[in-house]
Amino acid sequence: MQSLFETAACCLAAVDPDEKVRLTAEAVAGWRAGVLALDAPLAPLPASEPGRPERPRLVTPRDLPVRGLGTVEGHAALIHAIAHIELNAINLAWDAVCRFRGLPAAYYEDWVTVAGEEARHFGMLRDHLRGLHSDYGVFDAHDGLWQMARQTAADPLERMALVPRVLEARGLDVTPGIRSRLQAHGDTRGAGILDVILRDEVGHVAAGSRWFRHLCGERGLSPEPTFHALIRRHFAGALKGPFNLPARRAAGFTETELQALAEADQSRRQ
16 A cells, blocks of 8 residues: 555645646545555655646746736736646645544545545646747746745645635635636636636635644643744734635634634724
8 A cells, every 4th residue: 555645745846737637636536445554654754845846937926927917928928827836735735644644534635635636627738828829937936935844844834824715715815806707808718617616715724724623622722822822923013904704704704803803904904
């Protein structure tokens, strides 16, 4: 029987995006079939960096040009930016599997599922890009998601709090507006892909909420003050609103958490 950890590390290390998607599909199928085992705690930890293609070139967010959706290039650049997020999300899911050991089997079930769904999202977006006479790697991109993976590599509690519940939850807030822009632009296919992504991402953020609270419980920590303390430490005190409250509620945010986020955002803007 193969090790889930070693299989996840292979998916994470794959350089070619299409190969990463293919290996992910095989790994998910192997996990579902029961041929990947959790009894290999001595499997080496993954490298600090995932496998990446030579392009896109990674730059700081401020070095990314602003392109309007009204141009052919701007339309493709927007889809490319979303595809880049989804490719990073595949890596983040596999890293969450193979970096953090000794957790309940249900934890690995969640993040294997997430990896498979993120791979499907990336595949749909790359196909759409090709239909727009472009491709993944044509435009520059930034590395914000993986920077947070580096910062949380030592602690699954911080990873669950800050990647799914902050960075990926931001997607719940902004995706409806992007979807509306695409629909108004006549990109029905792109809007439909975002419908799928938003539906699945609620579940991904919910998995982060579930395991953040589990880890807090194991350590005798109160989840809500712990979450807000981590935000203050890593995000200068406040997250930017507005927030998609129905989606965040469905993803496991409590009313008191949402109120605290809104109040901190209001203070930030004053």
